[in-house]
Amino acid sequence: MSDDEPLLSPSLIERFAGIVGERHALRGAEEVAPYLTEPRGLFAGHSRLVLRPGSVREVSQVLALASQTGTPIVPQGGNTGLVGGQMPDATGRQVVLSLSRLNRIREIDVASNTMTAEAGVVLQAAQQAADGADRLFPLSLASQGSCQIGGNLSSNAGGTGVLAYGNARELCLGVEVVLPTGEVLDDLRKLRKDNTGYDLKNLFVGAEGTLGVITAAVLKLFPKPKGREVAWVGLSSPRQALALFADALERAGSGLTGFELCARIAVDFALRHVPGTVRPLQSEHDWYVLVEISSGRSPEDARALIEDILSAGIEKGLATDAVIAESLAQAAAFWRLREAMSEAQRAEGVSIKHDISVPVAAIPDFIDEAGRAVRAIEPGARFVTFGHMGDGNLHYNISQPKGAPGEAFKARYREVNDRVHDVVRAFAGSISAEHGIGQMKRDELVATAPPVATDLMRRVRKAFDPAGIMNPGKLI
């Protein structure tokens, strides 16, 4: 940072601080540090100022001042994003706007099955509040203990509940947004149907804070399942998994609330490196699937359904072995094993990760073809493939060859990325299924998406934020 920084002068800092109050305008290096690094350590930024507004009014005043003075604003929730969308750049000119203090659940309307929550509500707190009202809020992510509703919506979070309940987008009925000018768009409606003009809500959802700041949202709630069963299935190939998925969907319909695919090595890594994980099946298999069934009727009903799916699967040769969790604790352990996979990879050295989706039916072919492409670059690559197979979404993560120096693999990051994404595009897939674009994939999006689409996105951005203050350098 240089001393002659024109855009974030001491006097401007004072004006921003005056809006949120001295206590909530963080400036000391130690105070701002937690806002300037992210979980994987891939992106780090600088900022002289982190603002923690305590009301929508304060957010509005901050953005109005930012627009007047051309000050770039970087909205931040729980700071768990994986593509650097919540990180300021290196200039020190950008102001971080933390929504954490807007953490009130404004209302739960049990009869309308809605919750109105502010942006800073931690996802787990939202889940618990729903639970307390005998309802289910089905958004569920590995980072749910710290990620926040505003960030979940701004990144259109996915997670493990998408199969039956949809992404964050589908779970959102209405939003309250502060526009770059400071104007407040109050669209906090609880309506299941509303055809009054363009769908502005779905523009803000997934916009990664580039069009405005979501300050609150109306979220959908669901009846709590009366029965839930989780099984761990061993099988020989993704093709077998796909057939099992089709059969399970046929039998369970929307009662199929989880279908997660994991390669053997992903399980082995988790067991090796993450304390407390346990092997669900005694037998070993090249691939595993976690199946979750929910029933709105009874525990017995869920049990009968999962037994039906598994016995048909084994009988038809779609599964080799399977075990049903015999307690809530065991069911949680199955899920913990699945969720430990990302973290476990760290201990195995350098990894190159991809958050991709393809049409569900193309998953086995994708795994074959992407594997061939990567092996051509690095024959010793280890494929730690796992993910939300029912959504066509894989975390196609690759660990460095065993025992080899990590740097050599790291040097191939771009090449591996490009080849994998080429295969994704060949299947008309997405290079960011659930994590978003942020800083990480912006150049690639611009380089590879149809120019017609990126041009429209630029026009939308310009229309919403003519001053260009909202999260510059992200998304497009």
Added chain:
Amino acid sequence: MSDDEPLLSPSLIERFAGIVGERHALRGAEEVAPYLTEPRGLFAGHSRLVLRPGSVREVSQVLALASQTGTPIVPQGGNTGLVGGQMPDATGRQVVLSLSRLNRIREIDVASNTMTAEAGVVLQAAQQAADGADRLFPLSLASQGSCQIGGNLSSNAGGTGVLAYGNARELCLGVEVVLPTGEVLDDLRKLRKDNTGYDLKNLFVGAEGTLGVITAAVLKLFPKPKGREVAWVGLSSPRQALALFADALERAGSGLTGFELCARIAVDFALRHVPGTVRPLQSEHDWYVLVEISSGRSPEDARALIEDILSAGIEKGLATDAVIAESLAQAAAFWRLREAMSEAQRAEGVSIKHDISVPVAAIPDFIDEAGRAVRAIEPGARFVTFGHMGDGNLHYNISQPKGAPGEAFKARYREVNDRVHDVVRAFAGSISAEHGIGQMKRDELVATAPPVATDLMRRVRKAFDPAGIMNPGKLI
């Protein structure tokens, strides 16, 4: 029409005709007439030219020429819209672009549960194609024999399947759109998850042809229910119906695929005026509910579930009497009675209709308060209330006092509309739940929506269609 019309000169007409071929460029008064009136006869337009392109390329060339020459284009599907969105204005300057010839189902991907259909595919043909592939396409409307997929998406159609499967918006995974410039946006992806930039798809869906022309879409398919049961329930009040709905949802979850509320008079009108309708229950009640249950498992399962809901409903005092359809024919007859209600009103004279939504829990209070407001204007008003209660969506239709002159009631159209919509807004509801804005509600939208929202909508429109050729005079 005047002879000195500057914008649609004979030579320009020839240029447009050259793109689609003479046969498909309709100009004779008789030929164009069917495109210039709509089902309720509320809107009529003029046009010297109806173009029926046979390919996406032709649509592209038509729009490019329209942009170059500033020619307004009115896209039209099956011409079943109820708000005049598909009608040209009275000037004769606007060209109607019929998508009817783009009527190919390009692909059904059973394993990915998707169908790729062109804009001109008639909804019923799409349903039948899905059925032929042992899948369900759940969009279902009274006009399904003639409405088309492109129009369904452009108006974000609702209908009777929304409760379990969502609006047209939720059923659409990807779109192919010709932009006003003639550029083609190919976003025909089959992905359940895709976070690569702004959600352009959801802007085109529901835009009523003002941002571009949807030429094809990837639609979601579902497993076909193995069992389906329909019941007709008599009860005393909307409050009882709301309690029954909550209880049914609790028991059936997403197996509850229909929950339609009807006032006694709506049933009586249908029985009186629509041939072939029959009374499902011998006993008479102030209100009725049609309940539909679908089971992914078996006919027995659906039967057990609906019996459980009805017997619990009667036991708890949430329902007074009920009958389950004993055959497919009887189930179809229950639905036919429900769907005849709109048409039946015509024979009872002038009616003032509202397509509104409120939070589901507010339905009983809305009915009370809107009733009071209308009775204050016209004590003899007859409330032919029916609709998709599970979605919070009522067709709040009011027939003129019995025996009185229709003209007097008609004169109060605006006043009644305004009062009902005031009540809608007091419940944070929507003045167009599923029919859209079109011409009919544009002025009201502009007058009553938050200026922040309408200003953003105008900016979006300008960004997408700077030449202002797409369906002028509609939506905003």
